Amino acid sequence: NSARRDKELENYLQREALAAAIAQQEQMDEALIEAEVREFRKQALLSRYFDTYLAEQVTEQAIKNYYNSHIDEFTEEKAHLAHILLRTNPKMSDNEKKAQLNKSHEAYSKLQSGADFAEVAEQYSEDTVSAKRGGDLGWVKQGAIDANFTAQAFKLDAGEYSEPMATTFGYHIVKQLEAPKKINEPYENVKGKIRHILRQAAKEAEYERLQALVKVETK
Known part of the structure; x- marks a missing residue:
């Protein structure tokens, strides 16, 4: 009987310990959830x-003002080009690439003949x-499509075409239709990019201002 009472007491203590552990865990979980x-809530408020x-800072007018005052950022040298492409890919055999x-060269010969x-x-x-x-x-x-492609294209005079050349896409013949010149990217094409720039700058500045206010108030 004594052994049985000891065993029952041990089981009781184990159950109590387990219950206490569960209660403590629930309290920890509640604290974590809170x-x-x-x-x-803090992140939602922010x-x-x-x-x-x-929305108040980065208006359509603010975006247009940035575009007009930073027009050099949206100006690139471009050339009016045409090309003839014979494609290759890494899976092609040497004979297939040679055929391309x-x-x-067959296309180039026709051009040389006045076609x-x-x-x-x-x-x-x-x-x-x-x-x-x-x-x-x-x-x-410059640099679009393939570095070698545009490097050769920009060296040509208007109306001239290149010999066949290897590029990442295959074999190219490129013709310069009009000489390179500075061209402004249309506003509509860069509006989204400018909005992102202005929003990032405004957010960082306002965040720093708010942090400074908190530091002053807690002193």
Whole structure:
């Protein structure tokens, strides 16, 4: 009987210890939840504040003013180009790549014989979108498409075309339709970028101001 009472007492103490541990854990969980709720409310308050503040600061007029006063940031040198592309890819065999190179030389020979560039582009170019426009790519900035491509294109005179050259896309023949010139990026194309710049700057400045106020009040 004594052994049984000892065992019952041991079981009772274990149950009490377990119950106390559970109660303590629940208190810890409640404290953690309360802390998370407070943090969530704080972040929500900050978010609402900055949404209102930034909407007042970064207006359409502010964006236009930035564009007009920083126009150099949105000005790039571009050339009006056309091309003929014979595509290659890493999965091609050497013979397949050589066949594409031969096609590019065939197209080049036709140009040398006096054929119209637009007609040759429509016949040979595997860039089907521009081929329908006679190879016309529009105004292209330095470094776009492929570094070697634009480096060669910008060296040409207006009306000249290059020999076939290797690029990351395959074999290219490029023609300079109009000489490079400075072109301003349209406002609508960069409005989103400017809005982001202004919002970031305004948010950082206001955040620093609020932090300074808190430091002053807590002194």
